[in-house]
Amino acid sequence: MPTPGHRSAFWWLWTSSGLSNAADGVLKTALPLVALRYTDSPVAIAGIPLALSLPWLVASLPAGALADRWDRRRTMLVANLVRAGALVALVAVPVTGTGSLVLLYGVAVVVGTAEVFHDTSAQSILPQVVGRAELDRANGRLYAVEVTANQFVGPPLGGFLVAAGVAVATGAPALLWVAAVLALLAVRGTFRPTRSGATAPATAVRTTLRGEVGEGLRFLWGRPVLRTLALMVGVSNLAESAMMAVFVLWAVGPDSPLGLSEPGYGALMTSVAVGAVLGSLAATRIAGRLGRTVSLALCILVAAASHAVPALTSSVVVVAVVWALAGAGIAVWNVVTVTLRQRLTPDHLLGRLNSAYRLLAWGTMPVGALLGGLVAERVGLVWVFVVATALDLVLLACLPVLRERHLRAAEDEVADDPARAGTSAEVSASAAG
Secondary structure: OOOHHHHHHHHHHHHHHHHHHHHHHHHHHHHHHHHOOOOOOHHHHHHHHHHHHHHHHHOHHHHHHHHOOOOHHHHHHHHHHHHHHHOHHHHOHHHHOOOOHHHHHHHHHHHHHHHHHHHHHHHHHHHHHHOHHHHHHHHHHHHHHHHHHHHHHHHHHHHHHHHHOHHHHHHHHHHHHHHHHHHHHOOOOOOOOEOOOOOOEHHHOOOOHHHHHHHHHHHHHOOHHHHHHHHHHHHHHHHHHHHHHHHHHHHEOOOOOOOEOHHHHHHHHHHHHHHHHHHHHHHHHHHHHHOHHHHHHHHHHHHHHHHHHHHHOOOHHHHHHHHHHHHHHHHHHHHHHHHHHHHHOOHHHHHHHHHHHHHHHHOHHHHHHHHHHHHHHHHOHHHHHHHHHHHHHHHHHHHHHHOHHHHHHHHHHHHHOHHHHOOOOOOOHHHHO
């Protein structure tokens, strides 16, 4: 069990994560709405999520290698300060009159790059804070606050703040990221990983960044469970990004099928969060009752339904209910799969594993955003929903690799050879105090 000091560190990490994700939720909802002031082109609107997610394709591998070299808490601190600083340019728009789509794209790239470094370190630091035995519960609690902040608090707040003005909508997340920095400062200690079986920090072992990146890629590709999960999430995120890149055009405005206002659009986004919060709190019990394989299959089915339903009905209530179920599915999927990654990976490789995993899983998001914009522009918005649904259903073919016996065999292999699991990185005594 974690010591009282480690429990305190976890709750400060939990608080910082909530504040940081609230900022994410506000900004990712606000930027497409701000972009509507400059254009109504589906491709141009899709450029916002494209710019936000492109760094996952470009920077994830070096970010993972550096997360296994640097102190992970300090990396998270710097990343949040960079994100807050990037928004100063948008806060100044009403005063200077320099607003443009190009500026929005530029800010999105900077924020997205900082997010890569922050999130890679955030997932890698958790086993150091709570220990591997507590990962199920810690991931459930952490995901609950992340979803609540990112999808329940952030989207409606972003919608209302855009109505109040660009400076307000971009200044608010900057302040939230500063608050997240202050909370993370309370997590005292050093969180730099050590090499397996070594007592010196990872940076004391002389290796090249390229070699370290390759080690992480080989580790992921050599483990069928982790490799399959990464590819599946990549396809799922491709589908989700394609739809969400242009969904604002389907939902907002009196001539749109859903006919929502900007605040109404933000409120609709919270339906996913409602389900996700409930799903994250119940994920461990659901997986224990149904088994992890069946749970993952249900997650795929509700994701497909969430992409299909907007094309089948203009009822906001029906869309919201199905999206809430999909949110619960996302939560269950993430708690099950993130815990698997953390348990199957040595601590000194966890940053690189997470970044290699996310290269496959999240690197498809800019491709999806571009695909959604192009499909909507060429053949119509409704076909984006059709394509997204079809991509989700293809994932059912991957489930034979993820049968419960395969998952248990992977865990047993680590349990039989503790050296493969590694040990948590050393944390200074101040982390427990």
